[in-house]
Amino acid sequence: MVCDQLSSCIEQEIVGNMNHLCVNNNRDRCVKAADRRSKIQCEEKHKKYVLDNTLNNLVLSYKVDNGVIVTDGKVQEGTKKCDYLYIICEQERKAILIELKGVDVSKALKQMHATLLLFQDVFDKCTKVYGRIVVTSAFPNMNARPEYVNLVRILKKYHGNLRIVERQLIEKDIQLDKT
Secondary structure (H helix, E strand, C coil): CECCCHHHHHHHHHCCCCCCCCCCCCHHHHEEEEECCCEEEEEECCEEEEEECCCCCEEEEEECECCCECCCCCCCCCCCCCCEEEEEECCCCEEEEEEEECCCHHHHHHHHHHHHHHCHHHHCCCCEEEEEEEECCCCCCCCCCHHHHHHHHHHHHCCCCEEEEECEEEEEHHHCCCC
């Protein structure tokens, strides 16, 4: 099942309505955090992404894989989607797509691209959209790969950027524009 109400859910979470109707019938499956905590993190199999919320903004953390998108009779096994989505709610809304990947950076790029296309209505409401990929080990230079070039081009359209790092990425909200 692909949640077709993500945009509405985000709006409800921003105004603090945590009792809104959830298409998945399980808000806790999708929404991992919706508050102003100082550090928002996601972690899987020794890979970690941490956003240091220095400006104390409201940050919504969504689990996309097996949350917003659940493999079932309507969604085929192998459907491409990223792992997490952070929405930073300040004067201008920002989004961070996060993929925690083993070694297949090419697949991670495709998953992020697919998520951008699937939820374009969400990202069109953001002034900036960033992509973050955290991999287990060293990765090849991706600059010439079509999937890399295409994703970077799309993120630039959203005034964002792409970062690929090994094992762990800790970054401050005020430094998202740095590559």
